[in-house]
Amino acid sequence: MTMKERANKLKTDIPAVYIALKKKETPTIAKVCAAITVAYALSPIDLIPDFIPVLGYVDDVVILPALVTLTIKLIPRDIFEQCRNESKGLWQDGKLKKWYYALPLIAFWCFILYLIVKVIWF
Incomplete structure (x- = not known):
């Protein structure tokens, strides 16, 4: 999978994680992880500031995808697929x-x- 494909997948997975956060079928541990993931994705504050050359983008390239992957693994597959389908319709034009x-x-x-x-x- 290329970086561009991963970035596009991440663009649909983060909203899907947010939708899974609101579903009552999602396990509690997955909701906690999803809340951390969404908060980190929306936060203007990074662990490593972006103005630091090279290292500043490590959190955007490594930490955020790792959080999303961990959260997806904690959410039951059928629930996450449902959330992923719902997230596809969030962006229009x-x-x-x-x-x-x-x-x-x-x-x-x-x-x-x-x-x-x-x-x-x-």
Whole structure:
């Protein structure tokens, strides 16, 4: 499998992991791992900052795919295939079809902005 194929697969697997996180059929340990994976994928903070040459992209190339792979192994195959099929319809013409999936990230950034404003003015 080429790097481009792996990257495309990762683009569908991360949303599928998020959908599996919300399913009640997903085992608890898989939900914990899925939450960590989704949080790490959406987090603007990396273990190794991207501005460090070569090492900065190690987490994007190694850690995130490893987390996704571990999470997929913990989710029963039939449930994950169902989630993968649901995730294929999320993006329509390059735009998120179900935009409300972005709400937790927006809420996080609003909270960070609130804290910054609070520190500066008080």
